[in-house]
Amino acid sequence: MNLTKMMLTTTALTVAAANAFADGHMADTMTAVSWGGAYQTSQQRAYTEPYMEMNEGLDVVWDESSAEAVAKLRAMDEAGNVTWDIVDVVAADAMRLCDEGLAMEIDFDTVLAAAPDGTSATEDFGELIVSDCFIPQIVYSTTFGYRTDLVGDTPPTSVCAVFDTEAYPGKRSLEKRPIANMEWALICDGVGIDEVYDLLATTEGQDRALAKLDTIKDDVIWWSAGADTPQYLADGEVIMGSTYNGRLFSVIEEQKQPVAMLWDWQMFDLDGWIIPANLPEDRLARVMDFVKFATDTQRLADQAKYISYGPARASSAPLVGQHADLGIEMAPHMPTDPENSKNTFLFNYEFWADYRDDIDAKFQAWLAQ
Amino acid sequence: MSDATAPDGSVLAADGTPLKRSLARSLRLQKTRALLLVAPLLIFVLVSFIIPIGAMLFRSVENSQVADTLPLTVAALQDWSPEAGTLPEEPVYAAFVTDMIAAVEAKEHTKLGTRLNYEQTGMSSLFRKSGRRIKRLDTESGAPLKDQLIAVDKKWGDVETWATIKTHSVRYTNGYFLNAIDMQRTPEGAAVQPEDKRILLKLFGRTLWMSLAITCSCILLGYPIAWLLANLPARKANLLLILVLLPFWTSLLVRTSAWKVLLQQQGVINDILVWLGMLSDDGRLIMINNQTGTIIAMTHILLPFMILPMYSVMQTIAPSYLRAAKSMGATNWTAFWRVYFPQSVPGIGAGSILVFILAIGYYITPEIVGGTKGVFISNRIAYHISSSLNWGLAAALGAILLAVVLILYWAYDKIVGIDNVKLG
Structure with missing residues (x-):
């Protein structure tokens, strides 16, 4: 009898607890998904550590799955068990998650904090709000670094040095995908940035870009992980190579390698949060509370203390200070710094959503020849 | 009784x-x-x-997305044929608008756009754009929806757009399998892909021959070691076994990255050869980011899978057979080739099957050290699973790979005999 009674009581308590949770109570654990490495560390130090200090008893679990986030979220959704609460993805992936109905649509001005001077979130993020589901965090760029000791007396100033194997003989590393490489090829083939995408939409334009890449094909090492180019540069395996600007920052400033930045025609891209669709109420309440804190003006500026990516809010830029460990000013290392952003282009999300499958098939076939 | x-x-x-x-x-x-x-x-x-494998393989033929999202349009397109070269009539456009309004409501239209974009470039943005504007169309006054829709985007005035929708509206399709062998599903039936997009058959072929090459080099390198292991005194053999197993316990990524450090042009091996004067500084060997790199790294990684079954089979071969052969006048070679080797074949068979099947599905190592000419079909499957999200094509590629392995297994059974395989 006693046992039955006890079980009944426990059941009642559990039900009561579940009800309490549903009443706007915030979950005690939150699963955040990111890229691992230095980037995730910068998020932990700027966002989750201060947030956990404010919320005792909260447990944040990290999952380093951002690279496969879209596929995994789709699989979780099909299995009916989404275990992630907030996911860091690049803008192109956020759009696809939004298209597939896997990410929640955000009402920016009610969900996110306004800037300290009262500017609404929508205005503060401005045109970086590229999707209804995507809360931008940082602006990063894919750009080139070169070995200062291998380029002789005339260090390159233009991205077209990549295609100039006479002036700069040696291997160069490029990403094993068409995005950005096709644009650079056309720009260096004399096409203006305004015409690049019109041209890339045609077979002739695609062939022209591949023909330009063909001129350096034997000198290219193709990378697929962001850590490859920094390693190739550090070992002197390549003379120049493309990668994310934050990776180059750490090669140059933290590892003190003889490498310099070539910001010319860097490709901007955005990285930020999405919240999976249809989260249970208590987890959603937690995530909403977190995301409001983690994307406010000060927090976005704080992240730049740990990694050289530009904050996505206009109001954060003046607050960017010194690197937390190295003590150097971070502003001149931001891809968005006026000195660095004379020639730039933004990842063309709409174009690549349409043409990615087609051009990638051609690009891979060309690589395999 | x-x-x-x-x-x-x-x-x-x-x-x-x-x-x-x-x-x-x-x-x-x-x-x-x-x-x-x-x-x-x-x-x-x-x-x-x-169940998961079955469900995944089923995706290679399953294709109900078009029929589910645009049911009225698919029905209306029944009587239309793209060969005539004329656009569908007004009822098709009206049915499409009705379908599309429901699809936008259910947020299905962008998914469908992604699906059709695998077949025809530009469908993704066409559906997104049309989805934004579909509610603003005038469906009340009876103004022709055909003209209104073409005004939204002129691609609705292309026969090709409607042909794509019709071609891919069947619930079970061979389209993914055709794509997997460098062909495509067209209104006129199956057709080959344009030459500059053909890559998958080449990758299948490369996966097979490189896996074979890796298996052969594993046999060549593994056989002497297994022989040593089986014939050394127990204490020395144990030490050697640990040396074989040590890499087995090391992370795959660490081993692959180590090969990078060793093999690259500014790497350890090239540095030593240049220092010894065997190579000039300009003539450094290219041993990585190509097929050589993949074969070397994968042979190293898969070697224990070859050595262990060989070793356990060789242990059961009594040394007295060799001695008997020699006492009857056989040379060392004859004794080995006619007496020892045939008894060790089951071990080679078991090791080869293990190594070959593991190699054929390898993905991380070719991705890291394979460059452009040393990647496998599995790298393409991974791309379609995690980047392009074309799971139907990934499933078709996987199904073909599975079928190839089963056929090879069957062929092996016919030629060598599967009873003749021993793990010890």
Whole structure:
């Protein structure tokens, strides 16, 4: 009898607890998904550590799955068990998650904090709000670094040095995908940035870009992980190579390698949060509370203390200070710094959503020849 | 024993039931018990292996997205044929607008755009753009929706757009399998892909021959080591075995990255060769980011899978056979080739099957050290699973790979005989 009674009581308590949770109570654990490495560390130090200090008893679990986030979220959704609460993805992936109905649509001005001077979130993020589901965090760029000791007396100033194997003989590393490489090829083939995408939409334009890449094909090492180019540069395996600007920052400033930045025609891209669709109420309440804190003006500026990516809010830029460990000013290392952003282009999300499958098939076939 | 026989002559058991029934019952009990004992494993294999693989393979033919999202349009397109070269009539456009309004409501239209974009470039943005504007169309006044839709985007005035929708509206399609062998599904039937997009067959071929090359080099390198292991005194053999197993316990990524450091042009091997004067500084060997890199790194990684079965088979070969052969006048070579080697073949067979099947599905190592010419079909499958999200094509590629492995296994059984494979 006693046992039955006890079980009944426990059941009642559990039900009561579940009800309490549903009443706007915030979950005690939150699963955040990111890229691992230095980037995730910068998020932990700027966002989750201060947030956990404010919320005792909260447990944040990290999952380093951002690279496969879209596929995994789709699989979780099909299995009916989404275990992630907030996911860091690049803008192109956020759009696809939004298209597939896997990410929640955000009402920016009610969900996110306004800037300290009262500017609404929508205005503060401005045109970086590229999707209804995507809360931008940082602006990063894919750009080139070169070995200062291998380029002789005339260090390159233009991205077209990549295609100039006479002036700069040696291997160069490029990403094993068409995005950005096709644009650079056309720009260096004399096409203006305004015409690049019109041209890339045609077979002739695609062939022209591949023909330009063909001129350096034997000198290219193709990378697929962001850590490859920094390693190739550090070992002197390549003379120049493309990668994310934050990776180059750490090669140059933290590892003190003889490498310099070539910001010319860097490709901007955005990285930020999405919240999976249809989260249970208590987890959603937690995530909403977190995301409001983690994307406010000060927090976005704080992240730049740990990694050289530009904050996505206009109001954060003046607050960017010194690197937390190295003590150097971070502003001149931001891809968005006026000195660095004379020639730039933004990842063309709409174009690549349409043409990615087609051009990638051609690009891979060309690589395999 | 008259009481053990029933009136009809059948034999009875001690408790009076017919012996036949009694036997059957005890046999059934035994079978149930055996089934219960293997049930946990059976259910585990079924739930965690057979069902997911089956579900994934089913995606290679499943294609109900178009028919589910645009049911009225698909029905209206029945009577239209793209060969005529004329656009569908107004009812098709009206049906499409009705379907599309429902699809936008259910947020299905962008998914469909992604699906159709695999077949025709530009569908993704066409559906997104049309989805934004579909509600603003005038469906009340009776103004032709055909013109209104073409005004939204002129691609709705292309026969090709409608042909794509019609071609891919079947619920079960061969389209993914055609794509997987560098062909495509068109209104006129199957057709080959344009030459500059053909890559998958080449990758299948490369995967097969490189896996074979890796298996062969594993045999060549592994055989002497397995022989040593089997013939050395126990203490030395144990030490050697640990050396074989040590890399086995090291992370795959660490080993692959180590090869990068060793093999690259500014790497350890090239540096030593240049220092020794065997190479000039300009003539450094290219041993990585190509097929050589993949073969070297994968041979190293898969070697233990070859050595261990060989070793366990060789251990069972009695040394007295060799001595007997030699005492009867065989040379070392004849004794080895005619007496020892045939007995070790089951070990080679087992090792080869293991290594070949593992190699054919390898993905991380070719991705890291393979460059452009050393990647496998599995790298393409990974791309379609995680980047392009074309799971149908990934499933078709996987199904073909599975079929190829099964055929090779069958061929192996016919040629060598699967009974002739031993793990020890």
